[in-house]
Amino acid sequence: MATVTLTKDNISSIINDNAIVIIDFWAEWCGPCKRFAPVFEEFSEKHPDIVFAKVNTEAEAEVAGYFQIRAIPTLAVFRDQVGIYQNSGALPPHAFEELIGQIRSVDMEEVRKKIAAEQAAPTA
Numbered sequence: 001m002a003t004v005t006l007t008k009d010n011i012s013s014i015i016n017d018n019a020i021v022i023i024d025f026w027a028e029w030c031g032p033c034k035r036f037a038p039v040f041e042e043f044s045e046k047h048p049d050i051v052f053a054k055v056n057t058e059a060e061a062e063v064a065g066y067f068q069i070r071a072i073p074t075l076a077v078f079r080d081q082v083g084i085y086q087n088s089g090a091l092p093p094h095a096f097e098e099l100i101g102q103i104r105s106v107d108m109e110e111v112r113k114k115i116a117a118e119q120a121a122p123t124a
Helices: 011-016 030-047 059-066 095-105 108-120
Strands: 019-024 051-056 074-079 082-088
Touching: 011 030, 011 095, 019 030, 019 095, 030 051, 030 082, 082 095
Parallel strands: 019 051
Antiparallel strands: 019 074, 074 082
């Protein structure tokens, strides 16, 4: 599957309608973003069951602001509609492959239990 362009108009449906979504926040002027783009595209072809989405932070400042993007490139990952990862910096291919393996192995039942426990805990 080729990468998809993520905008404020389609972000909800893309995250809600797919099991795994990996988002690349980038900008045209960003050298590391340009170097990472072919890796991101290659992995979108290699893992067709995952949605690989790109957000141009210049064109979609509202989306970038919502995710509090302060450095690019930044990757954000949603699994079963839950944000499970966000980190800045371009990854080399082997590290990106490792990340995808970790994403696939996350126990989402355990993640949901932790979220529920945090939401139930009294705030100090």
